[in-house]
Amino acid sequence: MKLYEYQAKILFQKSGIATPTGHLITDIAQVTALAHALTFPVMVKGQVLAGGRAKHEGIKIAHTFEEVQSMVANLLNTSIDGLTISSVLIEDKIESNIHYYVSVVNDRTARKPVLVASVEYGGEIEEIAKQYPNHISKQYIDPLTGLHPYQSRQIADDLNFPKWLWQKFDELAQALYRCYLHYDATLVEINPVAYTEEHGFIALDAKIKVDDNALYRQADILAWQQALIMTEAENLALQSGVSYVKLNGQIGCVVNGAALAMTIMDMTSLYGDDHIAPACFLDIGGGADAVRVVNALKIVFSDSNVKAVICSIFGGMTRCDEIATGIVQAYELLNPHIKTIVRLQGTNALLGWEIIQNAKTPNLQMAVSLSEAVNLAIATVKEG
Amino acid sequence: MSIFINESTRLIVQGITGKQGTFHTQEMLKYGTMVVGGVTPLRGGDWVHAVPVFDSVKAAMHTTDANTSVIFVPPRFATDAIFEAIDAEVPLIVCITEGIPAYDMMRIYAYLRHSKSRLIGPNCPGIITPPGAKVGIIPGEIVRPGNIGIVSKSGALTYEVMHILFQANFGVSTCVGIGGDPIVGTSMEEVLEMFDNDPQTEKVVLLGEIGGRAEIRAAEYIRRYMTKPVVAFIAGKSAPVGVRMGHAGAIIEGGDSTAIAKIQAFINAGARVAEHPEHIASLL
Numbered sequence: 001m002k003l004y005e006y007q008a009k010i011l012f013q014k015s016g017i018a019t020p021t022g023h024l025i026t027d028i029a030q031v032t033a034l035a036h037a038l039t040f041p042v043m044v045k046g047q048v049l050a051g052g053r054a055k056h057e058g059i060k061i062a063h064t065f066e067e068v069q070s071m072v073a074n075l076l077n078t079s080i081d082g083l084t085i086s087s088v089l090i091e092d093k094i095e096s097n098i099h100y101y102v103s104v105v106n107d108r109t110a111r112k113p114v115l116v117a118s119v120e121y122g123g124e125i126e127e128i129a130k131q132y133p134n135h136i137s138k139q140y141i142d143p144l145t146g147l148h149p150y151q152s153r154q155i156a157d158d159l160n161f162p163k164w165l166w167q168k169f170d171e172l173a174q175a176l177y178r179c180y181l182h183y184d185a186t187l188v189e190i191n192p193v194a195y196t197e198e199h200g201f202i203a204l205d206a207k208i209k210v211d212d213n214a215l216y217r218q219a220d221i222l223a224w225q226q227a228l229i230m231t232e233a234e235n236l237a238l239q240s241g242v243s244y245v246k247l248n249g250q251i252g253c254v255v256n257g258a259a260l261a262m263t264i265m266d267m268t269s270l271y272g273d274d275h276i277a278p279a280c281f282l283d284i285g286g287g288a289d290a291v292r293v294v295n296a297l298k299i300v301f302s303d304s305n306v307k308a309v310i311c312s313i314f315g316g317m318t319r320c321d322e323i324a325t326g327i328v329q330a331y332e333l334l335n336p337h338i339k340t341i342v343r344l345q346g347t348n349a350l351l352g353w354e355i356i357q358n359a360k361t362p363n364l365q366m367a368v369s370l371s372e373a374v375n376l377a378i379a380t381v382k383e384g
Numbered sequence: 385m386s387i388f389i390n391e392s393t394r395l396i397v398q399g400i401t402g403k404q405g406t407f408h409t410q411e412m413l414k415y416g417t418m419v420v421g422g423v424t425p426l427r428g429g430d431w432v433h434a435v436p437v438f439d440s441v442k443a444a445m446h447t448t449d450a451n452t453s454v455i456f457v458p459p460r461f462a463t464d465a466i467f468e469a470i471d472a473e474v475p476l477i478v479c480i481t482e483g484i485p486a487y488d489m490m491r492i493y494a495y496l497r498h499s500k501s502r503l504i505g506p507n508c509p510g511i512i513t514p515p516g517a518k519v520g521i522i523p524g525e526i527v528r529p530g531n532i533g534i535v536s537k538s539g540a541l542t543y544e545v546m547h548i549l550f551q552a553n554f555g556v557s558t559c560v561g562i563g564g565d566p567i568v569g570t571s572m573e574e575v576l577e578m579f580d581n582d583p584q585t586e587k588v589v590l591l592g593e594i595g596g597r598a599e600i601r602a603a604e605y606i607r608r609y610m611t612k613p614v615v616a617f618i619a620g621k622s623a624p625v626g627v628r629m630g631h632a633g634a635i636i637e638g639g640d641s642t643a644i645a646k647i648q649a650f651i652n653a654g655a656r657v658a659e660h661p662e663h664i665a666s667l668l
Contacts, residue, residue: 106487106566106567108566108596111567112490126638132656143490143491143494144491181487184485189524212484213632214486214487214634216459217460243629245627247622247624255540257539257541257630258630259538259539260538260544260619260632261630262593262594262620262623262630263661264625265622266660268622268623269621278622281630283629285637286539314540314544314547316521316522316540345547346523347523356474365524370660370661371660371662
């Protein structure tokens, strides 16, 4: 789960990392209250979970209160990369000659967290790593022993930080690692962090990704997730325990198992021409019951681009009769004018076939193999 | 021969009294696996399908002389269950549980290196060596003994491929699900190395997906060391960038975590790459 900048900054403050004084605005009317509270210039930052905000005019500098008002009005409810800006952070602009990049991130290959710093800042760290490999330094952290101060000093030395800053940098790195640990993050990033005499190190930007698997022990962050603005389909998916990603094609794929779901998506692209593509990734998970199947189909049918559906189940823990019951119920309940190609294999597959055959629903068609199911769905889309 | 498990596997089930644990204990017994004990704290003295239940892994190991453990406990207790199995010096630990936090897995992985245990998973379907040894949830009726080794990150896709191979009259030496999480106990290249050294295995099927560099490293291993032919399939060519596709680990986050980059790596390594699962049988 990605956090908004203002949320990440709250976690930074709790971890002992300084951030600029700021005000969060969710409604243009709230700006009036700030008329005498701001010291100019200020940063006006649209809160959105998209990269490259500055490039997309999501971050601006205001020199007068009138500028703040018009910028906030413009930013609220515009969107970047299809994501709506629903709040704006107004912050003191911090002047400094010292800016760095610093992060703690999970390294899948090393299977360890890694502390990364750079004297280049502002851009994506992957780009920095490509363009200026010598301007970047990292230290792997043993999760059993934690971050040692000598590791921070090594980075400071590698990047030629002034020696009076080494101790301060270790304090920042330790606070960042604490933040990473305490909130079960997979990434905590400050890009850039500035240094001033008044504040010490201060985080001008903030990016945190929290491990979805750890949300059960992060009650505060879970509450933020529930407040996230979601489409009706995404909401239903979350509630019914299916994993759903909307795409832009015409063939809805309802599958058990993540890799199998991707495989069937890939096959619709492989067998179809350039105009045919999957409409979604939808994994109903193991052991799904009829209710979950009804909800899954409800989600898929609610997408007006969908012209055909493939429902392919390889029953292990999942029982095919339960799946078939759910499919028939969904058609009785929703009466969609969309054809679903049903493929059932494994546990109770024959029972499932019987349920589908007996229902005599005209828009249900059975398939035996993966390629047959995919080709039937493509033919359905082409018939229009 | 086979890898990891065989007819002398003596298995304990951690979480044997839970719904999944009970059901799959019965399935494993039916298949012929020697399930010698189960563990659920505070339930020691109970019996499940005529298998004795112990309060701790240590007690179960002491009484049953087990050499393998399979973990079915819910995610918030699974980290503790894995550490308990490592400290009890279980040689092979297979964790089926999905949803263990990544940081917990990093601690477990670091701890494993100083231990006598090997971990398969988490978030995996387990291991099957036909005709009579299965540890985990892989269905036994779609596989017969043979000379194909299978290593995979996923569950249902693996069953689909096993079924396709079964219908094409291929048999399997061992099928290993390594798990779909970003951090797992045993890597693809470790399993490849074991298949390469296993006399029964003649060819290997590798099933991968988007996310991480596990397949890139496996391809590198094949290019440098592997003597047996490998057929690979990678799921997720049509997956968008930066979005998690079900599995915690299935997310494109950089150039070589895409399906195309992985497919290219396998082609460069001399492996055959299948376009879709049904294509695998003809490439073998």
